[in-house]
Amino acid sequence: SYELTQPPSVSVSPGQTANITCSGDKLGHKYASWYQQRPGQSPILVIYQDKKRPSGLPDRFSGSNSGNTATLTISGTQPTDEADYYCQAWDSNTEVFGGGTKLTVL
Amino acid sequence: QLQLQESGPGLVKSSETLSLTCTVSGGSIISSSYYWGWIRQPPGKGLEWIANVYYSGNTYYNPSLKSRVTISVATSRNQFSLRVTSVTAADSAVYYCARCLIVEVPSCYFDNWGQGTLVTVSS
Numbered sequence: 001s002y003e004l005t006q007p008p009s010v011s012v013s014p015g016q017t018a019n020i021t022c023s024g025d026k027l028g029h030k031y032a033s034w035y036q037q038r039p040g041q042s043p044i045l046v047i048y049q050d051k052k053r054p055s056g057l058p059d060r061f062s063g064s065n066s067g068n069t070a071t072l073t074i075s076g077t078q079p080t081d082e083a084d085y086y087c088q089a090w091d092s093n094t095e096v097f098g099g100g101t102k103l104t105v106l
Numbered sequence: 107q108l109q110l111q112e113s114g115p116g117l118v119k120s121s122e123t124l125s126l127t128c129t130v131s132g133g134s135i136i137s138s139s140y141y142w143g144w145i146r147q148p149p150g151k152g153l154e155w156i157a158n159v160y161y162s163g164n165t166y167y168n169p170s171l172k173s174r175v176t177i178s179v180a181t182s183r184n185q186f187s188l189r190v191t192s193v194t195a196a197d198s199a200v201y202y203c204a205r206c207l208i209v210e211v212p213s214c215y216f217d218n219w220g221q222g223t224l225v226t227v228s229s
Contacts, residue, residue, distance in 0.1 A: 001169065033215040035153075042202060042219040043153065049209060054217065086153050090213035093166050095143070095155035095206075 002091035004098035011104045018074040020101045022087030025068060030089045032070035034063060037100075038083045046085075047072060079105050108133040110203050110220035118197075120229045124190040128203030128220060135184045136161045141206040141214050142186045144177060146199040147222075154199075158206055158214070159186055166212055198227045 004024045012018040022032060032050050035043040045054050047063035050070065060081075062073045070089075074081055082105045087098040114126035128142070135142060141158040148154075157177040158166045165177050171190070179186040190197060200222040206214035 031209055031213060031215070035216070037153075042222055043216070044219070045215065045217050048207075048215045048217070088153075088155075088215065093212060094168060095158065095166075095214075097145075097153040097155060100152040 002089075002094065002096050004087055004089060004096055006085075006087060006098040006101045008099070009102045009104065011106060012074075012077045014079060014105055015076055018077050018081070018103055018105075020072040020074075020085050020087075020103065022070040022072075022098050023068055024070075024089060024091075024096075027068050027070055027089060028066045030065075030091065032063065032065045033088045034070075034072045035086045035088065036081075036083045037086065043086065074103075077103075077105055081105055108205065108218050110205065110218060112201060112203050112220045112223040114201075114223060114225070116224055117226050117228055118193055120194055120227055121192055124188075124193050124197060124225055124227075126188045126201055126203075126223065126225070128186050128188075130184045130186075130205075135179065135186065136181050139208055141166070141208060141212070142179065143204050143206045143216065144188045145202045145204060145216070145219075146197075147202070148196075148199040156188065156190075156201075158212075193227045195227050195229070198225060200224050 034047040037043040050065040143158040144156040204216040205218040
């Protein structure tokens with residue numbers, strides 16, 4: 001079965017850039033999506049089709065996908081960005097989520 | 107504004123069947139642009155996709171759960187449902203329903219989520 005691998009945790013200082021990676025076999029040939037989940041809340045979509053942002057989402061969030069790795073980049077990170085982030089892709093009629101990355105802003 | 111609301115028992119006994127319903131409001135479940143899906147999250151763990159359904163009844167399942175799971179749609183009630191049979195403690199989780207926007211059939215991404223409902227399996 002297809003697997004997506006994310007680092008368990010990433011730390012960043014306020015105002016700096018955070019990069020969260022998601023690795024999978026030939027992931028660059030698939031569309032990657034990213035979700036943000038704050039504690040006690042439902043996930044929300046932050047990036048779809050590799051690099052597109054839903055309307056209303058700050059342009060601090062951006063995405064890329066090439067080779068075996070998709071990356072979520074958060075520029076000028078704010079304390080409110082502290083959350084769990086999950087990548088997602090489709091493979092062989094199956095939706096697959098990465099294990100999630102806890103972003104700490106300190 | 108589209109809203110999804112999960113409903114069903116919060117406590118299910120081990121070996122019995124878990125049944126949940128998602129009611130969609132603010133939009134029609136009959137749309138060629140979307141699948142409707144269930145995702146779960148055990149306490150303190152990550153997201154696990156369970157299944158998707160199209161308004162016509164076409165279904166897609168997580169292979170690891172397929173033998174115990176049924177997803178269905180009731181267009182007249184603007185609802186879709188999930189059944190999981192022979193539950194164990196490992197099925198205890200927050201269950202989310204969500205709308206999945208189709209990119210290239212059957213690939214999609216979840217653009218609207220319900221608030222989730224906690225289901226606990228007791229022995």
